[in-house]
Amino acid sequence: MVFTVVDQALHVLLIRRGADPYAGRWALPGGFVHIDEDLDAAAERELVEETGVAGPVGQLAQLASYGAPGRDPRGRVVTVAYLALLPDPGSPTAGTDASAAQLRPVADVAGTDLAFDHDRILADGLERARSMLEHTPRATAFCPPEFTITELRAVYEAVWDTTLDPRDFYRAVTAVPDFLVATGRNAAGGTGRPVKLYRAGPARRLQPPIRRREPS
Amino acid sequence: MVFTVVDQALHVLLIRRGADPYAGRWALPGGFVHIDEDLDAAAERELVEETGVAGPVGQLAQLASYGAPGRDPRGRVVTVAYLALLPDPGSPTAGTDASAAQLRPVADVAGTDLAFDHDRILADGLERARSMLEHTPRATAFCPPEFTITELRAVYEAVWDTTLDPRDFYRAVTAVPDFLVATGRNAAGGTGRPVKLYRAGPARRLQPPIRRREPS
DNA sequence: CAAATAGTGTCTCTGAGACAGTATGAG
C-alpha cells in the first residue's frame, strides 16, 4: 500500500482490477510472493513493478496479515500487507492484470467499496501511517531528498488532517536529536527570508515524539 | 506466544521440540493453519491445544509475520505470530510433537538460542507487550477476573522490569475512564486496610496512557 | 522602504513525579 502526499492531500495508490474476481473494482496493488523470496523483498518487488520507483530500501513497513477464509473467492489466500510512504511518484503506470493505476485522495476513497477486504486494510494502514509520523522519522519519506521544514509540516498536516502552528512545529522537529540535519543550502526561488534545506538524519525513533493532533 | 506473570517475573511458554528440525531445542509453541480457518481462530486453537486454557476470546493480538526463505529447513514456511497475555495457567502439558512444555522467565531466555528465528519473534513480542501495557487495558489479562490495584502494579513492574510508585500508579490507573471498575468487594486475608477488588472495564484504549518507565 | 517568511522569547497551563500526610482495618 503506497501513500503519498500530492497537493497537500494524502493519496493512496490504487489499481482498477482487469480480471475477475472483482473485475473493474478498485483495489490495493499487490501480488504473490515467489518461492525463495523474503516477504519484505516481495513487497518491494511488487511496489517497483507497480510504480517504477527506485527501490526504497528500508522504507517498507509490515502492516499486518489478513487470512479470513472466503476473503478471496478463488480460494485460500493470506495477504501480508505492507506500507510505503513515498514522495509524489508522478503518474503511475498500470502493470499486468490491471486496467488502470491511479493515485486517489484517501478522503475520497475511505468508506468506498474496494475489492476484497481492502477497505479494512486501508483503514489499518492509515492509522499506522498516522502513528508512524508521531514516533518515527518516516514523514521525511514523503519528501524529496532535501526539503524545508515547511514542506515537512505540510506532510504532517495532510496525514493528520489538521493544521499545526508553524513556529511550534519548527521547534518540535528541531528539538529531536538526529531527526533533521541542515544541509547548509537554501531553497531557491522563494520570496522572503531564505529557507534552509534539510536532509533526514540517522534517527530511527523520534524521542521526544511529535505529538499527534486530532483533525481540526 | 504466551506471556504470563509468575512470581513477580514475566514468563513465556516454550516447548522442547520432540522432532527434527531443531529436535531438543526450545521453541515457541505453534502449528499450522487449517484450510478454511481464520488466522485468529488458528492461533486460539493452537493456544488451547498447548495450554488447555479456556478460550480467551479477544485476548489474542497479531504480532507480525515472518517469511524469510530458509528460516525453516523443511521448506518455505511463513509464520504469523500471535501474542497472548494470560494469568498463570499453572503447569502446561506438552502437546503432540513436543517433549516438554514449560514456563520460562523471559530474562533467562532472551538471547538464548531458540529454534528457528524464534529469538527474534520473542524480542518483537516482548516489545509489543510492553507497548500494550502503555496504551491498552490488556495488563488486566495477566490477572484473575477480580484483582487489586497492587496486583496490577506488580504486572506492570514485571513486564517493564522497573519499580513504580504505588501512590502515583494508583492515581494513574484510576484516572483512566473505563479502565477499572470497582466490584465493591474487598480482598480477603490481608493485614492492614482492606484492599478493594476491581474488574477490567470496557475501555479498549487507555486515554491518557500509563506512561512507560525504563528499567530501573 | 514594504512584504513575506524564518526563526526566537516568553507566558501560561497541564500533567507527571516525588513524597508527606491521612484513613481504615487486623490483631
Next chain:
DNA sequence: CTCATACTGTCTCAGAGACACTATTTG
C-alpha cells in the same frame, strides 16, 4: 494501642501550546 497497607494533598518541575516579537531576505 501499634502496625500495615490503602488512599489523598500538595509542591515542583518540565513540556506543550499560544502568540508577540525579531531576523533576514526580495523587490
